[in-house]
Amino acid sequence: MEVFANLWMGFGVAISLQNLFYAFIGVLLGTLIGVLPGIGPVATIAMLLPITFNLNPLSALIMLAGIYYGAQYGGSTTAILVNIPGESSSVVTCLDGYQMARQGRAGPALAVAALGSFFAGCVATLIIAVAAPPLAEVALKFGPSEYFSLMVFGLIAATVLAHGSLIKAIAMVVWGLLFGIIGTDVNSGVLRFTFDIPELSDGIGFVIVAMGMFGATEIIMNLEQKEKREIFTSKVTNLWPTKDDFRSAWPAVLRGTALGSCLGILPGGGALLSSFGAYTVEKKLSSHPERFGKGAIEGVAGPESANNAGAQTSFIPMLTLGIPGNAVMALMIGALMIQGIAPGPQVMNEKPQLFWGLIASMWIGNLMLVVLNLPLIGMWVKLLTVPYRYLFPSILVFMAIGVYSLSNNPFDVLIMAVFGVLGYICAKLECEPAPMILGFILGPLMEENLRRAMLLSRGDPTVFFTKPISAAFMVASLILLVVVALPAIRKKREEAFAEETK
Amino acid sequence: MRRSFLAALAAAVLPAAAADWPARPIHLVVPYAPGGPVDVSARVLAVPLQTALGQPVVVDNKPGAGGNIGADAVAKSAADGHTLVMGAIATHAINPSLYRNFPYDPVRDFRHVALVVQVPNVLVANNDVPARSVAELVAFLKANPGKAAFASGSTGSTGHLAGELFKQLTGTDMVHVPYKGSAPAVLDLLAGRVQIMFDNLASALPNIRAGKVRALAVTTATRSSFVPELPTIEGFDLTTWWGVMAPAKTPEAVVERLAREIRAAIEQPDVKEKLRAMGSETPGVRSPAAFTAFVEKELKTYSALVKRSGATAD
Amino acid sequence: MKIKSPKDFWSGLMFVASGGFFAIWAIVHYQMGTAVRMGPAYFPTMLGGLLVVLGLIILLGSLAMEGPAVPQFHFRPLVMISIGLVLYGYLMKPLGLVGATAALVYVGAAGGHEYRWKEVTILYAILILFSWLVFVKGLSLPFPLWPAAYS
Numbered sequence: 029m030e031v032f033a034n035l036w037m038g039f040g041v042a043i044s045l046q047n048l049f050y051a052f053i054g055v056l057l058g059t060l061i062g063v064l065p066g067i068g069p070v071a072t073i074a075m076l077l078p079i080t081f082n083l084n085p086l087s088a089l090i091m092l093a094g095i096y097y098g099a100q101y102g103g104s105t106t107a108i109l110v111n112i113p114g115e116s117s118s119v120v121t122c123l124d125g126y127q128m129a130r131q132g133r134a135g136p137a138l139a140v141a142a143l144g145s146f147f148a149g150c151v152a153t154l155i156i157a158v159a160a161p162p163l164a165e166v167a168l169k170f171g172p173s174e175y176f177s178l179m180v181f182g183l184i185a186a187t188v189l190a191h192g193s194l195i196k197a198i199a200m201v202v203w204g205l206l207f208g209i210i211g212t213d214v215n216s217g218v219l220r221f222t223f224d225i226p227e228l229s230d231g232i233g234f235v236i237v238a239m240g241m242f243g244a245t246e247i248i249m250n251l252e253q254k255e256k257r258e259i260f261t262s263k264v265t266n267l268w269p270t271k272d273d274f275r276s277a278w279p280a281v282l283r284g285t286a287l288g289s290c291l292g293i294l295p296g297g298g299a300l301l302s303s304f305g306a307y308t309v310e311k312k313l314s315s316h317p318e319r320f321g322k323g324a325i326e327g328v329a330g331p332e333s334a335n336n337a338g339a340q341t342s343f344i345p346m347l348t349l350g351i352p353g354n355a356v357m358a359l360m361i362g363a364l365m366i367q368g369i370a371p372g373p374q375v376m377n378e379k380p381q382l383f384w385g386l387i388a389s390m391w392i393g394n395l396m397l398v399v400l401n402l403p404l405i406g407m408w409v410k411l412l413t414v415p416y417r418y419l420f421p422s423i424l425v426f427m428a429i430g431v432y433s434l435s436n437n438p439f440d441v442l443i444m445a446v447f448g449v450l451g452y453i454c455a456k457l458e459c460e461p462a463p464m465i466l467g468f469i470l471g472p473l474m475e476e477n478l479r480r481a482m483l484l485s486r487g488d489p490t491v492f493f494t495k496p497i498s499a500a501f502m503v504a505s506l507i508l509l510v511v512v513a514l515p516a517i518r519k520k521r522e523e524a525f526a527e528e529t530k
Numbered sequence: 531m532r533r534s535f536l537a538a539l540a541a542a543v544l545p546a547a548a549a550d551w552p553a554r555p556i557h558l559v560v561p562y563a564p565g566g567p568v569d570v571s572a573r574v575l576a577v578p579l580q581t582a583l584g585q586p587v588v589v590d591n592k593p594g595a596g597g598n599i600g601a602d603a604v605a606k607s608a609a610d611g612h613t614l615v616m617g618a619i620a621t622h623a624i625n626p627s628l629y630r631n632f633p634y635d636p637v638r639d640f641r642h643v644a645l646v647v648q649v650p651n652v653l654v655a656n657n658d659v660p661a662r663s664v665a666e667l668v669a670f671l672k673a674n675p676g677k678a679a680f681a682s683g684s685t686g687s688t689g690h691l692a693g694e695l696f697k698q699l700t701g702t703d704m705v706h707v708p709y710k711g712s713a714p715a716v717l718d719l720l721a722g723r724v725q726i727m728f729d730n731l732a733s734a735l736p737n738i739r740a741g742k743v744r745a746l747a748v749t750t751a752t753r754s755s756f757v758p759e760l761p762t763i764e765g766f767d768l769t770t771w772w773g774v775m776a777p778a779k780t781p782e783a784v785v786e787r788l789a790r791e792i793r794a795a796i797e798q799p800d801v802k803e804k805l806r807a808m809g810s811e812t813p814g815v816r817s818p819a820a821f822t823a824f825v826e827k828e829l830k831t832y833s834a835l836v837k838r839s840g841a842t843a844d
Numbered sequence: 845m846k847i848k849s850p851k852d853f854w855s856g857l858m859f860v861a862s863g864g865f866f867a868i869w870a871i872v873h874y875q876m877g878t879a880v881r882m883g884p885a886y887f888p889t890m891l892g893g894l895l896v897v898l899g900l901i902i903l904l905g906s907l908a909m910e911g912p913a914v915p916q917f918h919f920r921p922l923v924m925i926s927i928g929l930v931l932y933g934y935l936m937k938p939l940g941l942v943g944a945t946a947a948l949v950y951v952g953a954a955g956g957h958e959y960r961w962k963e964v965t966i967l968y969a970i971l972i973l974f975s976w977l978v979f980v981k982g983l984s985l986p987f988p989l990w991p992a993a994y995s
Binding site (some may be wrong): 086445459 | 851856858862866869870874880881884886888894905917920925926930933934935945952954955956957958964971
Binding site (some may be wrong): 070071073074075077078081087112163167168169171172198214215217225226227229230295296345349350352355356358359362363365366367368370371372374414435436437476480483484486 | 558563564565566567569570572573576577589590591592593594595596598599602626631635676679684685705707708710711713714716717718720721723724732735736737739740742799800803804807808841842
């Protein structure tokens with residue numbers, strides 16, 4: 029089959045010493061910056077851009093791509109170890125991964141994350157090789173109405189993230205949506221809720237909110253414990269997952285991979301939706317959903333596979349259509365254009381070595397990442413045994429540097445502190461931050477797509493139900509709403525009933 | 531006259547200012563997030579520039595408020611030639627009319643050192659639109675008022691204002707659909723959800739060459755050497771541009787030397803090649819004085835355009 | 845009328861207040877537009893209204909059904925960590941990386957319950973060295989190392 033011939037050629041190019049070297053540098057750097065909170069792949073790739081000028085296009089792409097998916101691995105590491113999501117798609121990993129770390133199971137969590145990501149990366153790379161152009165056509169079919177319906181579906185799924193009261197989770201989602209509105213309205217250009225503070229005119233950065241509500245809040249809560257109990261139990265059981273762990277995890281990996289591969293193709297928000305979509309799926313399919321949020325390994329395996337699959341398939345629109353799915357892809361397009369290559373439909377045909385070499389290198393990169401990350405698990409777990417009174421100021425410093433380095437603006441650090449306080453209040457009131465953060469990210473996108481869909485349909489609201497893909501998601505949302513609400517309503521009725529008969 | 535006399539006097543009395551400069555790394559502020567064309571070109575420029583100046587040229591990203599935050603920061607920074615900004619059409623010609631509380635004066639608070647990139651916009655249409663020339667497009671639009679939509683990278687961008695100017699000059703009606711950046715806009719253009727776009731040449735060229743969209747004209751007053759087959763539009767002279775600027779009180783000698791070095795840098799073959807890859811020809815505006823005059827002209831043009839389009843940021 | 849579930853009561857109140865704020869601010873300051881051609885105020889008003897409704901439901905529920913009490917607020921870690929972070933950001937330019945990190949480490953450490961000067965100082969030394977090596981030298985981030993007065 030032609031695909032295999034092409035892949036063979038791709039591997040031939042990717043295995044050159046130079047390309048192997050750059051793949052390694054890329055994934056190493058990516059892992060490092062993924063672990064360091066705040067500094068993300070976008071800033072790193074931008075800084076390294078001049079280096080790529082002297083490289084040939086394939087080596088440049090290999091290195092930059094390595095940084096990108098390497099950062100995904102690194103981001104899961106901080107999510108599990110210190111409850112700080114490195115990338116938006118790692119938010120979900122915090123939920124159960126961090127709890128596992130607190131129970132002394134950081135090793136299995138990290139291992140499952142790495143192995144699941146590797147599996148997902150392999151599968152996704154294969155998908156790109158086999159089906160890139162037709163999948164790109166699917167991406168083209170997603171217009172604003174389809175995106176809006178997808179996001180409605182995603183938001184309802186977000187409420188499943190909470191393990192407490194459903195109605196509070198919905199309220200947190202809505203609150204997150206509102207916070208996301210702060211900034212410039214795409215459709216009218218008007219500044220909303222910025223109170224004449226110029227730093228707010230592009231909204232509050234996700235990283236800042238995440239570090240505040242997840243990282244800072246967690247530290248403050250931990251410091252409240254008056255007893256000298258260590259936060260991370262020193263009773264580390266295993267560095268490696270148990271047989272049971274593997275048994276629970278591998279179906280989650282499969283499901284997550286499938287979901288991530290599908291959703292990653294969609295430019296704009298696809299990869300994020302896949303990780304928490306995977307979490308929702310796992311929680312809903314589980315026979316013991318109450319384990320989620322307390323250290324269920326499926327809650328790590330599914331989302332991690334999903335977000336890595338999504339990261340790989342997000343290359344598809346870039347490679348086949350020249351359309352960047354996110355800021356990192358935009359940078360890579362920039363790097364290619366500087367090299368004189370205009371990414372677009374022609375690249376696959378005119379420069380097959382570039383296309384197939386990159387795909388082959390993605391597989392190699394994933395392999396390198398697993399080889400790199402697995403031995404590090406021992407080191408990370410050892411790090412957690414440091415007494416908390418040394419650990420937490422260090423975490424604070426990294427968080428502060430990370431946030432400050434975003435735009436060298438103290439205002440960002442202030443906002444992080446504000447959200448830290450807010451997160452603390454919410455924690456005391458048992459209102460969970462994860463649904464809010466997802467509402468925060470998806471809110472502005474939802475509104476943008478809603479209004480744009482109405483603009484394009486010249487004011488016809490039925491467009492959400494007449495377009496097939498959009499209608500499908502709307503119907504699915506309704507079903508999901510019922511599925512999510514039923515157990516909660518039943519529980520409340522039981523509680524109310526129990527109250528009455530008391 | 532008086533200005534150049536004072537400048538000569540200053541240069542004579544304070545030769546140390548120029549001789550000492552640069553004394554430490556130079557910060558070139560890019561008022562946009564990393565990865566965009568302004569950022570990439572700044573990094574491209576930094577490489578030969580730091581060789582020529584003997585001090586590192588560090589790119590600082592200070593994004594926000596359409597570029598205003600970064601530009602404002604430099605306007606108010608020390609005028610010793612170590613802090614510069616890539617001022618763009620957005621920060622120096624469009625935003626002053628777009629934002630109610632505008633923090634700086636684009637002409638008086640800056641020395642306009644050198645124009646680095648100037649990219650034309652291209653009028654592109656989705657392949658299903660029954661028009662192969664501007665005339666045919668106008669006919670189509672007049673026959674279908676309000677049916678066609680044009681996409682832009684943001685409200686108040688050159689793509690948006692170009693569209694408004696087009697509507698005004700041709701007396702046609704199109705719905706404006708803003709996006710967050712030109713990439714999602716191009717996606718919808720390819721899919722046929724919007725019909726028209728005034729995209730910048732660099733991002734449109736690959737799709738034009740691949741036949742995925744149909745290019746109808748350029749927005750500059752003269753044809754572009756990249757797409758010489760495309761005609762110009764009557765009454766249009768719009769480009770997207772950006773260049774290096776410094777705070778207003780920067781010593782004259784520093785400005786002169788910087789301008790000279792930047793001009794030399796962008797003439798270097800490999801740098802020129804990279805900037806051409808963005809669709810930019812070497813700008814015709816060559817001196818700081820000419821640049822200032824250019825900025826003034828652009829400011830006037832776009833103030834009028836923005837007012838007529840009714841776009842505001844608050 | 846007894847508050848049977850303090851956690852829910854205060855949550856509900858929090859939601860009502862924020863939802864109300866967003867909705868009212870939007871209505872006052874931005875254009876509403878119509879349902880088919882939404883203005884900038886439309887979405888925030890709808891959402892704000894929804895949040896108020898949800899908050900009221902939670903609020904009323906807290907008066908009807910038993911629920912847990914709000915756990916005690918411990919102000920020391922909260923205040924120290926927050927102030928430490930804020931100081932870091934605003935002291936970076938005037939006092940450089942050394943000053944900002946010092947503020948964060950010393951103030952932040954005060955949020956814990958054991959404060960030993962020597963330990964904190966050693967920790968500070970390690971952290972400043974690491975920050976400098978990795979971030980300033982390694983990643984060439986443009987942080988001023990020393991206070992502005994000295995550079």
